[in-house]
Amino acid sequence: GAVVSQHPSRVICKSGTSVKIECRSLDFQATTMFWYRQFPKQSLMLMATSNEGSKATYEQGVEKDKFLINHASLTLSTLTVTSAHPEDSSFYICSARWFRDYNEQFFGPGTRLTVL
Amino acid sequence: GNSVTQMEGPVTLSEEAFLTINCTYTATGYPSLFWYVQYPGEGLQLLLKATKADDKGSNKGFEATYRKETTSFHLEKGSVQVSDSAVYFCALSASYNQGGKLIFGQGTELSVKP
Numbered sequence: 001g002a003v004v005s006q007h008p009s010r011v012i013c014k015s016g017t018s019v020k021i022e023c024r025s026l027d028f029q030a031t032t033m034f035w036y037r038q039f040p041k042q043s044l045m046l047m048a049t050s051n052e053g054s055k056a057t058y059e060q061g062v063e064k065d066k067f068l069i070n071h072a073s074l075t076l077s078t079l080t081v082t083s084a085h086p087e088d089s090s091f092y093i094c095s096a097r098w099f100r101d102y103n104e105q106f107f108g109p110g111t112r113l114t115v116l
Numbered sequence: 117g118n119s120v121t122q123m124e125g126p127v128t129l130s131e132e133a134f135l136t137i138n139c140t141y142t143a144t145g146y147p148s149l150f151w152y153v154q155y156p157g158e159g160l161q162l163l164l165k166a167t168k169a170d171d172k173g174s175n176k177g178f179e180a181t182y183r184k185e186t187t188s189f190h191l192e193k194g195s196v197q198v199s200d201s202a203v204y205f206c207a208l209s210a211s212y213n214q215g216g217k218l219i220f221g222q223g224t225e226l227s228v229k230p
Contacts, residue, residue: 043221103167
């Protein structure tokens with residue numbers, strides 16, 4: 001149980017285009033989902049927290065107009081990188097938390113974004 | 117504020133060697149503590165956790181004990197295998213009124229040679 005999927009696993013796009021990444025909890029209802037960014041050889045940086053049916057809460061320094069997060073259902077959250085630029089290239093990881101265990105998050109396999 | 121500090125890597129060991137990866141934390145309240153493992157190109161997998169002082173988390177031969185007096189959660193394994201080569205992250209879960217966010221250490225890369 002407690003499986004989180006991400007799609008796509010890898011995406012290459014041209015500078016200026018927008019890219020959408022999906023995060024799904026496959027066998028549980030995720031009241032909260034988190035989006036992280038990870039640079040090579042570095043730790044995870046929390047970008048935002050999203051609760052189903054409400055606006056995402058962004059961490060300081062993260063541009064909310066550039067990284068649009070939607071958590072429309074208890075099993076799906078999406079991250080849209082708008083007008084992507086090469087500096088947005090990174091590994092994006094989502095995680096999900098369910099109401100029964102506030103302390104534990106289940107992680108997706110990550111999405112590698114490369115902006116040319 | 118909350119923070120996690122891990123020993124720097126990379127750590128290189130021979131197969132069957134003893135492993136210790138140090139982790140210390142700073143937190144208000146009583147956080148839960150976690151070790152996650154990340155294999156190349158993949159997301160994070162929970163390795164073990166402890167939710168209160170003196171708890172010992174264990175899984176796949178790895179162990180860590182929640183030591184409140186030393187604010188530590190060191191990861192140990194008695195005999196590592198080549199397949200344990202990965203990056204290990206120590207993390208704490210912030211309190212409810214801080215959103216329960218996970219605060220990660222910087223990660224420690226482990227390389228096990230045959």
